[in-house]
Amino acid sequence: xxxxxxxxxxxxxxxxxxxxxxxxxxxxxxxxxxxxxxxxxxxxxxxxxxxxxxxxxxxxxxxxxxxxxxxxxxxxxxxxxxxxxxxxxxxxxxxxxxxxxxxxxxxxxxxxxxxxxxxxxxxxxxxxxxxxxxxxxxxxxxxxxxxxxxxxxxxxxxxxxxxxxxxxxxxxxxxxxxxxxxxxxxxxxxxxxxxxxxxxxxxxxxxxxxxxxxxxxxxxxxxxxxxxxxxxxxxxxxxxxxxxxxxxxxx
Numbered sequence: 001x002x003x004x005x006x007x008x009x010x011x012x013x014x015x016x017x018x019x020x021x022x023x024x025x026x027x028x029x030x031x032x033x034x035x036x037x038x039x040x041x042x043x044x045x046x047x048x049x050x051x052x053x054x055x056x057x058x059x060x061x062x063x064x065x066x067x068x069x070x071x072x073x074x075x076x077x078x079x080x081x082x083x084x085x086x087x088x089x090x091x092x093x094x095x096x097x098x099x100x101x102x103x104x105x106x107x108x109x110x111x112x113x114x115x116x117x118x119x120x121x122x123x124x125x126x127x128x129x130x131x132x133x134x135x136x137x138x139x140x141x142x143x144x145x146x147x148x149x150x151x152x153x154x155x156x157x158x159x160x161x162x163x164x165x166x167x168x169x170x171x172x173x174x175x176x177x178x179x180x181x182x183x184x185x186x187x188x189x190x191x192x193x194x195x196x197x198x199x200x201x202x203x204x205x206x207x208x209x210x211x212x213x214x215x216x217x218x219x220x221x222x223x224x225x226x227x228x229x230x231x232x233x234x235x236x237x238x239x240x241x242x243x244x245x246x247x248x249x250x251x
Contacts, residue, residue: 024224025120025149026103027051028084028199029243033100035088036245042090050085053194062113062229075115077151078188080181084199086207095210098217099135099246103127105226107239113225113232116240117154117178117190120223123240124150125161128221131244132167139169143215146206148198148222148242149178151191177201177220198222202247210249217248 023030028051035047056066058079064070088097106123124147132138139145150158155176162169177198178191202220209215221244232238 023222023241023243024226025053025193025195025197026222026224026241026243027195028148028202029100029220029222029245030102032086032088032097032245033102033243035086036097036100039088039090045090047088048085049088050083051195051199052083053079053081053196055079055081055194058194062227062232072189073114074189075112075117075153076189077116077149077178077191077193078182079194080149080192080197080200082181082194082196082200084196084201084203086203094250095207095247096250097245098248099131101127101131101134101244103130103242103244105239105241107237109237111232111235111237113227113238115153116193116225116227116238117149117151118157119154119225119238120240120242121150121154121157121161123242124148124154124221124223125158125165127242127244128162128219129165129167131219131221131246139167139173142173142217142219142246144206144209144218145169145174146180146198146201146218146220147176147178148220148224149191149193150176150223151178151189151193153190154223155179155191180205207247210247213249215249217246219244219246 031049035049038044110119181192223242
């Protein structure tokens with residue numbers, strides 16, 4: 001069999017290694033953190049990091065097909081159909097990743113797949129708190145702090161949790177990609193969600209703001225609900241996780 005495979009074919013297959021990552025909706029920042037580590041350690045010169053989601057696919061797999069016409073509560077979120085990709089390079093001139101905080105699994109006992117914002121909010125707050133503690137900084141060190149896809153319900157819970165932990169989170173810099181991705185007049189329930197939510201907002205809107213100079217330093221915390229189609233049907237709880245990445249302007 002070794003004689004059938006030419007050396008040139010082997011070279012092509014090994015030239016671009018691929019790492020498949022899954023942290024649910026936190027995958028965008030999970031891949032960015034790992035990619036930055038590979039570049040910083042000189043294990044790679046360039047790394048392509050991306051995440052994608054599709055509304056109909058998620059509805060069919062995790063809930064009910066759109067054609068079924070099931071009714072949803074106000075706490076539900078609308079999965080983003082979109083993809084976001086970034087290129088990390090050791091000699092790049094654009095915005096740079098300066099820090100990352102890998103989250104831990106937080107399970108608050110929530111079982112409702114239509115209320116993922118409530119499930120993910122504690123994980124987001126836990127990671128953000130750890131980020132500030134480990135780096136000995138505060139929210140004031142950032143121009144923008146954006147969670148991945150908590151939506152309106154989860155975002156409000158996170159805001160309340162920061163107050164409970166005596167962390168002053170200024171309203172003018174704290175936001176959520178699930179609230180930014182859609183306009184207020186769109187029927188998306190509590191806001192956007194999905195792997196593509198944080199990816200499209202970060203690598204599109206926020207990255208452009210950094211390049212324009214409107215923002216100097218941002219912290220993106222992608223949140224993920226680690227459920228499966230079978231787990232929630234068996235009424236199991238929804239464990240969640242969040243990963244934070246700090247990005248600074250190149251200037």
